[in-house]
Amino acid sequence: MATTTISSAKPADAACAPARSLWQRQRWLILRRTSQLLILLAFLAGPWFGVWLVKGNLSSSLTLGVLPLTDPLLVLQTLVTGHLPYSSALIGAAIVLGFYLLVGGRIFCSWVCPVNVVTDAAAWSRRRLGIKTGRVPDAATRYWLLGGLLVAAAVTGSLAWEWVNPVSLLHRGLIFGMGGGLFVIAGIFLYDLLVASRGWCGHLCPMGAFYGLLGRKALVRVSASKRAACDDCMDCFAVCPEPQVIRPALKQVGQESPLILASDCTTCGRCIDVCDKQVFKMTHRFDQRSE
Amino acid sequence: MDTGKKPARKPSDAASPASAARRKFINSVAAAAGGGCLLALGAGLYAKSASALPAQALRPPGALPESDFLAACVRCGLCVRDCPYDTLHLADLGDPVVTGTPYFTAREVPCEMCEDIPCVKACPTGALDRSLTDINKAQMGLAALVDHESCLNFLGLRCDVCYRVCPVIDKAITLETQHNPRSDRHAMLLPTVHSDACTGCGKCEKSCVLPVAAIKVFPRQLAQGALPAHYRKGWEEKARHGGSLIGDQVELPVRGFEGPTAGRAATETVVAPTGPAPAPAAPATPPPPAKAAGGINSHWKP
Ligand code: SF4
Ligand code: SF4
Ligand code: SF4
Ligand code: SF4
Ligand code: SF4
Numbered sequence: 333m334a335t336t337t338i339s340s341a342k343p344a345d346a347a348c349a350p351a352r353s354l355w356q357r358q359r360w361l362i363l364r365r366t367s368q369l370l371i372l373l374a375f376l377a378g379p380w381f382g383v384w385l386v387k388g389n390l391s392s393s394l395t396l397g398v399l400p401l402t403d404p405l406l407v408l409q410t411l412v413t414g415h416l417p418y419s420s421a422l423i424g425a426a427i428v429l430g431f432y433l434l435v436g437g438r439i440f441c442s443w444v445c446p447v448n449v450v451t452d453a454a455a456w457s458r459r460r461l462g463i464k465t466g467r468v469p470d471a472a473t474r475y476w477l478l479g480g481l482l483v484a485a486a487v488t489g490s491l492a493w494e495w496v497n498p499v500s501l502l503h504r505g506l507i508f509g510m511g512g513g514l515f516v517i518a519g520i521f522l523y524d525l526l527v528a529s530r531g532w533c534g535h536l537c538p539m540g541a542f543y544g545l546l547g548r549k550a551l552v553r554v555s556a557s558k559r560a561a562c563d564d565c566m567d568c569f570a571v572c573p574e575p576q577v578i579r580p581a582l583k584q585v586g587q588e589s590p591l592i593l594a595s596d597c598t599t600c601g602r603c604i605d606v607c608d609k610q611v612f613k614m615t616h617r618f619d620q621r622s623e
Numbered sequence: 624m625d626t627g628k629k630p631a632r633k634p635s636d637a638a639s640p641a642s643a644a645r646r647k648f649i650n651s652v653a654a655a656a657g658g659g660c661l662l663a664l665g666a667g668l669y670a671k672s673a674s675a676l677p678a679q680a681l682r683p684p685g686a687l688p689e690s691d692f693l694a695a696c697v698r699c700g701l702c703v704r705d706c707p708y709d710t711l712h713l714a715d716l717g718d719p720v721v722t723g724t725p726y727f728t729a730r731e732v733p734c735e736m737c738e739d740i741p742c743v744k745a746c747p748t749g750a751l752d753r754s755l756t757d758i759n760k761a762q763m764g765l766a767a768l769v770d771h772e773s774c775l776n777f778l779g780l781r782c783d784v785c786y787r788v789c790p791v792i793d794k795a796i797t798l799e800t801q802h803n804p805r806s807d808r809h810a811m812l813l814p815t816v817h818s819d820a821c822t823g824c825g826k827c828e829k830s831c832v833l834p835v836a837a838i839k840v841f842p843r844q845l846a847q848g849a850l851p852a853h854y855r856k857g858w859e860e861k862a863r864h865g866g867s868l869i870g871d872q873v874e875l876p877v878r879g880f881e882g883p884t885a886g887r888a889a890t891e892t893v894v895a896p897t898g899p900a901p902a903p904a905a906p907a908t909p910p911p912p913a914k915a916a917g918g919i920n921s922h923w924k925p
Binding site for chain 1: 699703716
């Protein structure tokens with residue numbers, strides 16, 4: 333499995349040359365964490381300061397009293413159970429669906445999802461501690477799980493996955509208070525740290541799988557436009573949560589284009605941050621330039 | 624996964640590298656499918672086993688029947704946010720209520736039965752049904768006076784608090800007068816809940832003065848019985864049709880109850896002065912010797 337061999341590479345962050353400033357080396361990470369934090373704060377401004385910007389949680393919300401947003405995967409499950417939600421939920425799901433179809437599916441994972449912070453922390457700790465143990469499940473497990481949860485919804489006639497879904501569990505918990513859910517989150521951290529490198533987000537999470545499917549034709553893409561400058565330091569492979577997506581673009585395996593087109597790419601921009609040769613850049617799907 | 628390994632053990636396949644790749648592929652697909660389906664199955668089974676609503680948890684007004692509710696509610700908490708009294712909570716994993724769904728506990732914060740029902744308006748999915756426009760028609764639960772031994776009104780006192788706080792007073796809950804057999808001269812005013820009007824708001828349980836409430840509000844399916852569907856109440860049918868449906872009945876004479884004890888309970892015959900008084904009856908009624916037939920006179924004056 334690719335991920336197990338990658339984790340033996342040297343810690344990426346340590347290898348940075350002084351030539352690039354801290355901002356250059358951490359720009360996309362900082363932007364991403366800011367985005368995740370601001371989204372959370374928008375939900376928390378109400379309960380904490382009485383300023384009701386966004387009510388609800390990632391499952392369904394109402395922004396400034398007018399803009400409904402609903403998780404399309406949840407609406408899909410609801411439809412599968414045989415219940416037709418009110419139009420506000422349907423419109424909300426359509427808006428979210430349109431956004432991720434257009435902009436980038438797994439942008440949800442790296443720029444919005446709160447679990448991403450947990451799994452990134454686990455991956456970072458794993459690299460730092462040099463842990464190489466464990467057994468990684470097949471990366472396709474998430475698609476089976478996605479199918480399975482739809483079947484479970486149809487068979488049980490309820491949103492079965494929501495009983496345990498760590499993504500909504502954590503986000504709801506952060507906003508409405510959390511107790512037992514912490515164990516699930518701790519479980520994911522330990523699983524990613526000790527058992528499977530990038531195990532949850534990269535192999536199991538059905539929400540990531542769903543948003544990945546949405547983003548197959550999304551506009552925002554990372555390009556290895558200066559791939560000629562690559563000196564095979566492997567830093568990008570070491571930090572990338574989905575390392576298998578880099579090779580086709582960087583090494584021209586099976587494709588000419590320098591664009592990372594695989595929908596598993598979370599558009600996190602971490603490869604841009606860590607590359608001393610500045611091989612990668614954030615761009616759009618039609619930008620085929622390569623220097 | 625056993626299923627994945629079986630094709631790999633065929634000796635004819637084992638030689639060529641192509642078959643090795645295929646074997647690896649089949650193995651990995653089987654592992655992924657097995658793992659994925661197992662996780663989903665686990666979630667499904669957990670969902671099935673944990674889907675009963677516990678006795679003390681009540682759904683917000685307008686909630687669909689529990690099984691439909693669990694299909695519709697996306698656990699967003701918009702109803703929780705728009706409740707002005709902070710009545711509602713979202714259940715956490717490990718709570719007895721289904722993870723993430725809204726509920727309230729009557730004894731903690733009951734529903735104040737807002738006239739505009741903001742919680743229902745806030746729900747984007749229809750888990751709270753907007754066809755509920757009159758809060759008095761809500762059926763969040765049903766109150767039941769469960770503890771007849773502690774309820775002060777059952778002890779013959781006048782507490783009445785649950786009755787007085789009820790937003791649907793005199794319809795959902797009434798005080799029914801009954802003879803108090805203990806003092807034998809007072810009335811008991813028993814709080815009595817009527818299922819056709821009780822909304823299950825929980826205010827009665829919240830305000831019960833006892834350390835542990837004697838009146839409690841339960842989800843309807845727990846608190847309510849049901850007659851067989853084919854039962855008809857004769858007196859109701861009679862009233863509806865302006866007369867008995869089966870015509871006049873032959874009046875048969877009642878036999879076997881002749882004599883002075885006719886129509887009396889067995890205990891009363893023991894102290895009846897007309898009969899030969901049995902020996903144990905005397906110590907049971909010691910001081911007032913002047914016991915007249917048909918009444919007890921203890922010479923008590925208010
Ligand atoms: S894969 Fe799942 S848990 Fe990970 S970031 Fe994406 S949605 Fe969140
Ligand atoms: S290829 Fe780059 S942007 Fe895509 S997931 Fe990997 S590190 Fe993030
Ligand atoms: S009717 Fe009012 S008090 Fe009752 S749950 Fe709804 S918002 Fe809260
Ligand atoms: S608003 Fe509706 S969907 Fe959201 S938690 Fe309340 S009942 Fe569930
Ligand atoms: S729950 Fe109690 S207070 Fe509320 S309507 Fe029923 S009897 Fe009245």
